[in-house]
Amino acid sequence: MSVGVQSKNTKVDLVEKATSFLGLGSYGKIMVGDQAFEYYNDRNPKDFIQIPWEEVDYVAASVYRKGKWIPRFAISTKHNGMYTFASKEPLKVLKAIKNYVPADRMLKSLTFFQVIKRGLKRKNTIQKQ
Numbered sequence: 001m002s003v004g005v006q007s008k009n010t011k012v013d014l015v016e017k018a019t020s021f022l023g024l025g026s027y028g029k030i031m032v033g034d035q036a037f038e039y040y041n042d043r044n045p046k047d048f049i050q051i052p053w054e055e056v057d058y059v060a061a062s063v064y065r066k067g068k069w070i071p072r073f074a075i076s077t078k079h080n081g082m083y084t085f086a087s088k089e090p091l092k093v094l095k096a097i098k099n100y101v102p103a104d105r106m107l108k109s110l111t112f113f114q115v116i117k118r119g120l121k122r123k124n125t126i127q128k129q
Contacts, residue, residue, distance in 0.1 A: 005040070005045060005046075005048050005050075007031065007033070007036075007038060007050075008033070008035045008036040008038065008050050008052060009031065009033025009034055009035045009036055009038065010033070010034055010035060011033055011034040012031055012032070012033045013032045013033055013034070013096045013099065014030070014031070014032040014092060014093060014096040015029055015030070015031050015032075016029065016030045016032075016087045016088060016089055016092060016093055017029060017030075017087065017088050018030040018039065018085050018086065018087040018088075018093075019085065019086045019087070020039050020041070020049065020083070020084075020085055021072070021083075021084040021085065021086070022049065022083055022084070026041045026043075026044070026047060027041070027042050027043075028040050028041040028042045028047075029042065030085060030087055030093055032093065032096040032097055032100075034100075035052060035053065036050050036051055036052045036053060037049075037050075037051045037053070037056070037075060037097065037100075038050045038051070039083075039085065049083055051075055051077055051083065053100045053101065055077045055078055055079065055080070056075055056076070056077060056078075056100075056101055056105070057076045057077055057078045057105070058075075058076050058101075058105040058106070058107055059073060059074070059075050059076070059094070059097055059101055059105065059106050059107065060073065060074045060076065060107045060108070060109040061073040061074075061090070061094060061106075061107070061108060061109060062108075062109050063108045063109075070090040070091060070094070071086060071090075072084055072085060072086040072090070073085060073086075073090060073093070073094060074109070094106070
């Protein structure tokens with residue numbers, strides 16, 4: 001007999017279809033509520049992620065075309081690393097998260113070219129020393 005996972009939330013703001021990129025990608029649902037961000041796999045009830053709001057360090061979103069396309073977002077925790085997700089309606093998810101995570105902890109992740117540029121600058125400063 002399998003026992004389902006108990007949600008940490010007492011009130012749910014949003015439920016959205018999503019993909020988790022922890023290990024191999026898995027399909028499921030994101031739940032944003034008053035106590036935590038939660039992800040539940042559609043096929044495997046033992047595959048779930050629960051992140052209490054006090055554990056969230058920051059949320060980073062990949063933003064393209066001036067905010068019209070957000071392919072994925074990541075939640076960085078204070079102790080357990082980073083969790084990456086994609087959803088059908090990422091803007092709705094991020095707006096729901098914004099109710100619980102301060103605006104200064106909601107970040108745009110660097111683009112591919114910004115990462116390359118930063119790496120080249122860092123390499124040049126190391127060589128000059």
